[in-house]
Amino acid sequence: KAGVTQTPRYLIKTRGQQVTLSCSPISGHRSVSWYQQTPGQGLQFLFEYFSETQRNKGNFPGRFSGRQFSNSRSEMNVSTLELGDSALYLCASSPDGFSQETQYFGPGTRLLVL
Amino acid sequence: DAKTTQPNSMESNEEEPVHLPCNHSTISGTDYIHWYRQLPSQGPEYVIHGLTSNVNNRMASLAIAEDRKSSTLILHRATLRDAAVYYCILRSKETSGSRLTFGEGTQLTVNP
Numbered sequence: 049k050a051g052v053t054q055t056p057r058y059l060i061k062t063r064g065q066q067v068t069l070s071c072s073p074i075s076g077h078r079s080v081s082w083y084q085q086t087p088g089q090g091l092q093f094l095f096e097y098f099s100e101t102q103r104n105k106g107n108f109p110g111r112f113s114g115r116q117f118s119n120s121r122s123e124m125n126v127s128t129l130e131l132g133d134s135a136l137y138l139c140a141s142s143p144d145g146f147s148q149e150t151q152y153f154g155p156g157t158r159l160l161v162l
Numbered sequence: 163d164a165k166t167t168q169p170n171s172m173e174s175n176e177e178e179p180v181h182l183p184c185n186h187s188t189i190s191g192t193d194y195i196h197w198y199r200q201l202p203s204q205g206p207e208y209v210i211h212g213l214t215s216n217v218n219n220r221m222a223s224l225a226i227a228e229d230r231k232s233s234t235l236i237l238h239r240a241t242l243r244d245a246a247v248y249y250c251i252l253r254s255k256e257t258s259g260s261r262l263t264f265g266e267g268t269q270l271t272v273n274p
Binding site for chain 2: 052079081083090091092093096098103104106138140142145146147148149150151152153154155156
């Protein structure tokens, strides 16, 4: 099976713009989670989607949003970008999102906000 | 999820065993101990997990203290490819969803 894929891998935006990142989970996986990784804050959970519904949400402002499609592919959107949004954005998938399931991570999208 | 404590960094020599400790003194009876690692420029990858008994797989072994307040990830023969940040994470079986709460982890350096 192909692994989790994320596009694009690298992105440069300017403050005030918006950005959409894409994640394709492993075939058959229905749960997709998103994480932000920065040197200062480490890996932080953004949100999880399961069967096109947001099931869990981390402590991030409303500028961060996401959605999941019927084929389980997911997108996350960040509006009105700030310099502090520069980070590695990772998505992870699992079959059903049960707490003991292994999470499979993609390689991430590195976003730089200028 | 309960909190874990790990050393910030550890160093090892290639082909020697490595013991990565994790303290979780507030662990509850329903918490599983998971380990993930993140190689440079990659997303995290699953290593191993367990509840009470020691566990082995092709990547590593997990030794869990009898009182479950600590555990140790054992890499039997470290290779250069094992240089990574290792995260010890507690996951309650009563928690719904797939959220992982990462700490700072242990940066493992493997010397040739």
